[in-house]
Amino acid sequence: MTTRPSFLTTKGERKRATFLFDPLARYRQIAKGIYEWSNLPEDVPEGYIEEALFNYGGISAKEVQGLGICIMPASPRTYDIYGQPLTWLPTGLVGIPQSVPLMEESANPVLWLGAPLVDQVELFAQVMKSSLISLQQNVIALRQPIAIDGNVGNSANACVLSSELEEGELFIPVINSERLGVQVIDLKAVDHTQSLIATYNAMDNEILTALGVKNTGTEKASGITIEETRSVTQELTLTSTYGLKKRQKWCEKINKVLGTDFWVEVSGAYKQNEVEAEEDEEEQEVES
Numbered sequence: 001m002t003t004r005p006s007f008l009t010t011k012g013e014r015k016r017a018t019f020l021f022d023p024l025a026r027y028r029q030i031a032k033g034i035y036e037w038s039n040l041p042e043d044v045p046e047g048y049i050e051e052a053l054f055n056y057g058g059i060s061a062k063e064v065q066g067l068g069i070c071i072m073p074a075s076p077r078t079y080d081i082y083g084q085p086l087t088w089l090p091t092g093l094v095g096i097p098q099s100v101p102l103m104e105e106s107a108n109p110v111l112w113l114g115a116p117l118v119d120q121v122e123l124f125a126q127v128m129k130s131s132l133i134s135l136q137q138n139v140i141a142l143r144q145p146i147a148i149d150g151n152v153g154n155s156a157n158a159c160v161l162s163s164e165l166e167e168g169e170l171f172i173p174v175i176n177s178e179r180l181g182v183q184v185i186d187l188k189a190v191d192h193t194q195s196l197i198a199t200y201n202a203m204d205n206e207i208l209t210a211l212g213v214k215n216t217g218t219e220k221a222s223g224i225t226i227e228e229t230r231s232v233t234q235e236l237t238l239t240s241t242y243g244l245k246k247r248q249k250w251c252e253k254i255n256k257v258l259g260t261d262f263w264v265e266v267s268g269a270y271k272q273n274e275v276e277a278e279e280d281e282e283e284q285e286v287e288s
Contacts, residue, residue: 023125024118027207028054031117034212034240034270035247039261041069056092057116058085061254061262062106069258070102074110085110109253111246121210124203131203135196141189212239213270240266 031054032047040049049071052059056073064070073092076085087107096103201216208215214236244266251262 023129024121027121027125027211030208030213031211033267035244035264036267037262037264039263040071044071052092053111053113054117057114057119058088058110058112060088060106060108060110061258061260062108063258064102067102069260072102074112076110076112077105083114085112108257109250111250113246117210121207124206124210128200128203131196131200135193135200138189138192138196142191142193209235210239212236212243240270 028051029047032050035050037049049059052073056075058074058076059071060074061069061071072090074085074088075091077087077089078085080086087105088110089105090103093103205215214233244264247264251264254260255262
């Protein structure tokens with residue numbers, strides 16, 4: 001029996017794959033650009049630590065025989081009275097047997113955020129995904145649909161016409177009416193595109209705020225007071241300041257244990273955004 005190659009997909013599979021995407025992929029990329037880590041082992045990919053924190057909420061490092069210093073996502077095993085990890089196990093490492101030394105329990109300091117950021121923003125991301133699906137359905141409904149009513153044996157002409165309409169042609173080919181009838185159907189669709197786009201943007205702003213990144217929700221808009229705008233701006237500053245202190249404190253602890261020189265700072269691009277936010281706030285105060 002022959003098997004269809006995995007790279008060949010049916011039309012139905014391709015259509016279903018349209019929304020089989022990770023709505024959080026963009027935010028993982030943004031999270032990787034907020035902090036800059038230095039003096040890490042040479043084999044650690046750029047942005048690896050921040051992506052691990054985004055997905056798992058914690059990272060740590062330990063020295064493994066034959067591998068040297070390894071940094072990896074950490075899953076707490078035991079906690080102290082303040083809810084901070086005492087011991088941990090590696091997590092998120094695919095294809096590695098549990099019996100190897102790399103996967104052994106460790107008591108090295110853990111950079112623990114309390115919960116993966118992905119858990120905090122997943123609900124917003126799911127609403128974004130639903131709004132995109134609804135938006136696509138609404139846009140399709142707003143198109144003037146064409147019903148192809150062909151005679152038996154004329155499927156070729158029907159397929160050609162259907163393909164041209166799907167590709168967005170602005171005209172309807174002239175076809176012999178005896179062979180193929182064309183009828184316009186009014187679905188009386190209601191335009192919800194603006195409310196769906198607004199919902200998408202609102203969820204996008206919520207996720208960016210959780211990351212500590214300036215967004216359209218932090219800008220002064222009509223009907224929004226300076227105090228409300230300043231409140232969100234302060235939230236971004238607090239988020240980034242707390243995140244930086246927590247990371248730097250972990251660097252100090254793990255460096256003492258492993259004799260390393262790990263360090264982290266806020267990225268230059270993020271600092272630029274903070275300066276722009278302060279300038280915008282000053283302009284808003286002057287205008288008021």
